Amino acid sequence: DVKVTQSSRYLVKRTGEKVFLECVQDMDHENMFWYRQDPGLGLRLIYFSYDVKMKEKGDIPEGYSVSREKKERFSLILESASTNQTSMYLCASSLTSGGPRSSYEQYFGPGTRLTVT
Amino acid sequence: KNEVEQSPQNLTAQEGEFITINCSYSVGISALHWLQQHPGGGIVSLFMLSSGKKKHGRLIATINIQEKHSSLHITASHPRDSAVYICAVRSRGSNYKLTFGKGTLLTVNP
Numbered sequence: 001d002v003k004v005t006q007s008s009r010y011l012v013k014r015t016g017e018k019v020f021l022e023c024v025q026d027m028d029h030e031n032m033f034w035y036r037q038d039p040g041l042g043l044r045l046i047y048f049s050y051d052v053k054m055k056e057k058g059d060i061p062e063g064y065s066v067s068r069e070k071k072e073r074f075s076l077i078l079e080s081a082s083t084n085q086t087s088m089y090l091c092a093s094s095l096t097s098g099g100p101r102s103s104y105e106q107y108f109g110p111g112t113r114l115t116v117t
Numbered sequence: 118k119n120e121v122e123q124s125p126q127n128l129t130a131q132e133g134e135f136i137t138i139n140c141s142y143s144v145g146i147s148a149l150h151w152l153q154q155h156p157g158g159g160i161v162s163l164f165m166l167s168s169g170k171k172k173h174g175r176l177i178a179t180i181n182i183q184e185k186h187s188s189l190h191i192t193a194s195h196p197r198d199s200a201v202y203i204c205a206v207r208s209r210g211s212n213y214k215l216t217f218g219k220g221t222l223l224t225v226n227p
Contacts, residue, residue: 009158031213042219043203050213058214088158094213104148104207105165106215111158 003027004109006091012115019078021112023091030095032074033106034058034066037088049074081116088113120144123204123218130225136191138221140204143185150215151178151189152203160203163189194225 007022023032034046035058045058047066055066063085067075074093078085092106124139140149151163164171164178166187171178175194180187191198204218 033213040219043205043215043217045214048213090158090160092160104212105150105162107162108152108160111160113158 004091004093004107006089006109006112008112009110010113010115012117013078013081014117015082017078017081017116019081019114019116021076021078021089021091021114023074023076023093023109024072025074025091025093025107026072027093027095027107028071029093029107030071031093031106032068033092033094034064034074034076035090035092036060037090037111043090046076081114083116086114086116120216121204121206121218123202123221125221126219127222128224130194130223132195132225132227134194134225136194136198136223136225138189138202138204138223140187140189140218141185142187142204142206142216144206144216145209146182146185146206147209147211148207149180149187150205150207151187152205154201154203154220156200163202191223194223196225196227199223199225 004025013019032049035043037043049055049068065077089112091109094106120143122141148167150165154160175192177190201220203220205215
């Protein structure tokens with residue numbers, strides 16, 4: 001069973017604080033993703049990583065950065081948290097492309113509900 | 118206009134009813150995913166399909182590539198089916214990027 005874990009289920013931070021959200025997967029997946037989910041907007045991709053130290057911007061990267069120093073761990077960083085970054089953050093992972101069809105399936109973590117006050 | 122449109126946005130049913138959730142998309146795709154999200158956040162993949170029909174227990178997913186439309190059916194619905202159901206498409210030529218619908222909130226009353 002693939003397991004994707006996130007460091008916190010709930011987090012409350014103050015405006016201007018630096019925030020780290022951590023995600024760990026245990027299935028040796030190459031691809032890892034960070035999404036945010038907001039009511040009425042659905043899931044939106046923030047950043048994607050396809051290998052260690054490799055990253056690509058998603059649809060809404062502004063105000064975020066990421067780090068992938070090890071294959072199993074993908075961190076989302078809010079350099080200076082703002083109230084409009086209050087949201088549910090979801091991490092996901094998948095095998096790389098080129099394998100069987102099931103390798104495209106994304107496995108999600110439980111989510112971190114971040115409140116910035 | 119969102120590339121992936123789901124209907125209805127909200128659906129309330131009585132236990133035992135047959136449920137249908139629809140998903141329409143506007144781009145060429147290589148696959149379509151149906152996901153389930155229970156209260157609390159965790160998302161689980163239900164189906165990934167690129168043609169035809171798949172069945173898992175009481176859940177059935179169909180896709181019509183020519184019409185750019187997919188449906189998720191739940192037979193003999195149960196209160197534990199209450200969740201948000203999300204449709205997502207992987208565009209042709211993309212190895213990873215999913216575009217998500219806004220979800221359908223299903224409530225099944227006993």
